[in-house]
Amino acid sequence: MVNGTSSPAQGAQRTVISVDAMGGDRGPAAVVAGLVDSARSDSDIAFLLHGDEAVLRPMIARHTELAGRCEIRHAARVVTMNDKPSQVMRNGEGTSMWSAIDAVKAGEAGAVVSCGNTGALMALSMIRLRKLPGVNRPAIACLWPSRNPGGFNVMLDVGADIKAEAEDFLQYATMGAAYARNGLNLKRPRVGLLNVGTEEHKGRAELKLAFDRMAAAEEAAGYEFVGFVEGGDIPSDRVDVIVTDGFTGNIALKTGEGTAKLIADLLKEAFGAGLLSKFAALLALNSLKRLQKRIDPRRVNGGVFLGLNGTVVKSHGSADATGVAAAIRLAAQLARSGFLDRLAARVASAGRAGQDAAVNGSGQQE
Amino acid sequence: MVNGTSSPAQGAQRTVISVDAMGGDRGPAAVVAGLVDSARSDSDIAFLLHGDEAVLRPMIARHTELAGRCEIRHAARVVTMNDKPSQVMRNGEGTSMWSAIDAVKAGEAGAVVSCGNTGALMALSMIRLRKLPGVNRPAIACLWPSRNPGGFNVMLDVGADIKAEAEDFLQYATMGAAYARNGLNLKRPRVGLLNVGTEEHKGRAELKLAFDRMAAAEEAAGYEFVGFVEGGDIPSDRVDVIVTDGFTGNIALKTGEGTAKLIADLLKEAFGAGLLSKFAALLALNSLKRLQKRIDPRRVNGGVFLGLNGTVVKSHGSADATGVAAAIRLAAQLARSGFLDRLAARVASAGRAGQDAAVNGSGQQE
Incomplete structure (x- = not known):
């Protein structure tokens, strides 16, 4: 078990995973619990977490395992399970899903994980990351x-x-x-x-x-x-x-x-x-x-x-930690x-x- | 349990099932064992059994449950699991499968059961029984x-x-x-x-x-x-x-x-x-x-x-009794x-x- 290894020197080598905190059936608490599990078992991992900062900030603060290893990117909007992919493609900017994908596009993270709407995730990944040649x-x-x-x-x-x-x-x-x-x-x-x-x-x-x-x-x-x-x-x-x-x-x-x-x-x-x-x-x-x-x-x-030009992992909507x-x-x-x-x-x-x-x-x- | 109820008077009301004895993975012995089980639990059933008479006759004779309730229809040829449906349609006459289906076509039996080749059974059923209007x-x-x-x-x-x-x-x-x-x-x-x-x-x-x-x-x-x-x-x-x-x-x-x-x-x-x-x-x-x-x-x-104009039941090829x-x-x-x-x-x-x-x-x- 490793926890709290948050010195900047180690952080420099860490694999960064971009995570969509919102849109799963169990809400951001289950996602944060999953980050804690991952941080415990893998000392070389760090996170970019996308979602409502006011909700996420206190959740993260409670876990020393995540100290210095989890950066929050505020996104005010959420893609729901009922949103149609075509709508999300047109109006998805500003959602946590869009923001999480864009971190991979910008080279800030090695892969993105989301528990959200599968069709919307595929549609957004297609337009933001584009298909491989x-x-x-x-x-x-x-x-x-x-x-x-x-x-x-x-x-x-x-x-x-x-x-x-x-x-x-x-x-x-x-x-x-x-x-x-x-x-x-x-x-x-x-x-x-x-x-x-x-x-x-x-x-x-x-x-x-x-x-x-x-x-x-x-x-x-x-x-x-x-x-x-x-x-x-x-x-x-x-x-x-x-x-x-x-x-x-x-x-x-x-x-x-x-x-x-x-x-x-x-x-x-x-x-x-x-x-x-x-x-x-x-x-x-x-x-x-x-x-x-x-x-x-x-x-x-x-x-x-x-x-796609980027690695996208779709977690089950009902996934727990x-x-x-x-x-x-x-x-x-x-x-x-x-x-x-x-x-x-x-x-x-x-x-x-x-x-x-x-x-x-x-x-x-x- | 009922066995040996073979008086002609009762036989007249019996439901007759036409059975293809050949073509299953376990051979006719498994099929005959299945007939015996059925005859024991259902006193109102009788069989028309299609296949090689020289093989089937002694198998049937061993079981008193089947006495007077199982008539053998000799068919010298067998459809194997490797036969192509198109070939069987052209050359299937004289096989136990063809004979079993024809007993339903002729109105001698209320339904047919076969453990044989599914594609061939469907093809023969189509050409012998024809599709429902x-x-x-x-x-x-x-x-x-x-x-x-x-x-x-x-x-x-x-x-x-x-x-x-x-x-x-x-x-x-x-x-x-x-x-x-x-x-x-x-x-x-x-x-x-x-x-x-x-x-x-x-x-x-x-x-x-x-x-x-x-x-x-x-x-x-x-x-x-x-x-x-x-x-x-x-x-x-x-x-x-x-x-x-x-x-x-x-x-x-x-x-x-x-x-x-x-x-x-x-x-x-x-x-x-x-x-x-x-x-x-x-x-x-x-x-x-x-x-x-x-x-x-x-x-x-x-x-x-x-x-189809007739009821056909396909049993698993590997079916036991x-x-x-x-x-x-x-x-x-x-x-x-x-x-x-x-x-x-x-x-x-x-x-x-x-x-x-x-x-x-x-x-x-x-």
Whole structure:
């Protein structure tokens, strides 16, 4: 544990994370609690906190862990969960979300974290940070509990856009592989394309085209292409990165979360019924806690926006201190790894390789 | 328990189910074991069993429960899991699958059950039974463990087709509601349309069109339309029938199954580690068994093909006796309820109502 290491000399090397304090379901208190957790476990981190200064100032003052490591940037307005992205794009200036993103644009922070409205965050990130050269559709990548040694797989897009063309799938593959290399420490991630069957003749036309391009770009993008994968493979150890369009990815993500939640509730019910069961639950408390930790969505909190000139981490709207701290940890890791520059280089070279495949037409189609 | 009630007088009232004995992963022995289970628990059921007579005859003879209640129809050929649907359509005559479907076509059986190749079963069902008048795309409906009092929701399409237009979604809604009325005994099922958000302005264009038609056909189709639902609502008590295209539905189904399997395995692991945990698991055995029973995919085994002139139940390829018996129970319930005639009437009247909405253009679009 480290706390209160606030000498200016150390501060100079710190990784700065820009944090939107407002707009989450639990308000700024949960966000500040997350900063405190992060500051305790990571002595090389500092924060730019955006929101209502009158509210934030006393909250920060209460925590010595944050002394000298958290600068407040006043923003009077808040993006709510009900605001439409199109409105926020026009009138978002002066909100804490806009201000938090602009700190990354200005190079003052290595990444931005927000618990706010996903659509608005993506819209503002697009207009303020702009897309990386060569990227058509940015994507949101999430982590998914899996049977792999690291415990997680990457899936994208889980909701930035509702459709994707063949070239978009290739870009998702390239960006997802870069994320897995820097976020999960995998040298050569295995990438799969989500489909309704693993046979090459199955599925939608754009998926067959994407299959060829993803296979051709294997070397340039630095991944191993395992071909089509199915829904059951998402939590498996067959693959590290699952590529899909934002509509399908969002449905899969929420279906998985809903199923896990149902089972957890049924489990609680089962152990709550009858004295013997309650006793057993007490005895098994450690086992159950281990399991819960493994599938706890708060621990893998943080959808990363890929394909922009800046790293944006979207925390769950309902995130508590643990969830916010997880999102900040992820943001700091990506900021430190030089992830963004590497990703930009891969997108450029993989794009050329995929294009060659499209032109040569060395198709695998039936 | 009832067994051996084989007098011809009773046999005359029996519900006859046509069963494809071949093509499942576990071979005909698992299918025959399922017949035995079904015969024991349902004295009013009889079977037409299709497959290799030399193999089936001695298997049937061993079980007194099946005496006088199981007629074998010899079919020399088998559709394998690797056969392509297009090939089976051309050359499928003489297979046990073809023969099993034809018994329904000829009116000899009230429904057909097969553990074989899904694509081939759908293709053969289409050409032998033909689509119901007014149905454009038949669908596969599955049951999904849920928080509803009955314990299950219906989702369709989970893989008959990879795309769907606005009018298809309306037909799925109508057919799914009819299935929920007759299969889950719900008077006025609540129907939701799967999307990436519940706001009306979100999602693909065909979903916005479908939204209007499904709302307009509420009365004619006999359901309550709850609007858009998300992936997390699939196992919820907000809705009874979830309508989606076959691509998305298949991914959601397999993602849910994969997630449940992962958690079950982690749970086993957690209770296997350490003596105290093992002891607790023993104490909690009944609780854990109750939970397992609740989410056991074998108990809800049976995808139903909707929109054909005949009831077809697709059992999991890997189904064991319990799984096959569940599929047969479902087939018998649908055969007895007069489901097919009612469904045909609903499709006709809902189609007219949805068409009126399209013509009048009383749109909810932005």
